[in-house]
Amino acid sequence: MTREEFLQGLKEALDGNMDASAIQENLNYYNEYINEEVRKGKTEQQVVDTLGDSWAIAQTLLEADENGADGGAAAGSSYGTYMKEEEGRVFEIPWWKKALFILAVVLVIVVIISFVAGVIRILAPILIPLLIAMLIIRLIGGSGSQR
Structure with a gap:
């Protein structure tokens, strides 16, 4: 019509x-x-x-x-x-708004992953030796208490 x-x-x-x-x-x-x-x-x-x-x-x-x-x-x-x-x-969203939304979501995910990786990179030199020391103490201390 x-x-x-x-x-x-x-x-x-x-x-x-x-x-x-x-x-x-x-x-x-x-x-x-x-x-x-x-x-x-x-x-x-x-x-x-x-x-x-x-x-x-x-x-x-x-x-x-x-x-x-x-x-x-x-x-x-x-x-x-x-x-x-x-x-x-019927609700139509233009393709460019969909693309912009997807881009924003990807950007947020990348920022979060970058932040977590940065924190791990900073703390790893401190935490890894500390965890190894705690593991050794537990193994040594654990075998001594079982005797």
């Missing part, structure tokens, strides 16, 4: 059930949303597919309008609810 088909379907579903100014506000709102998403890099087809059926959106707008909201508020509130449901199912 194209942008024009989506907006025409929305207009037809709202026509006769909502005043003309509210219909135009809703059409402007969805048209601007599609423009904004296209500017962000999505194709018009992807945006329209994400929005879903214009008739379902129209029903939501009409229900919101019946509950006392004006046309513009109905567009904003019902649209927000609709998109939150859609966004809950």
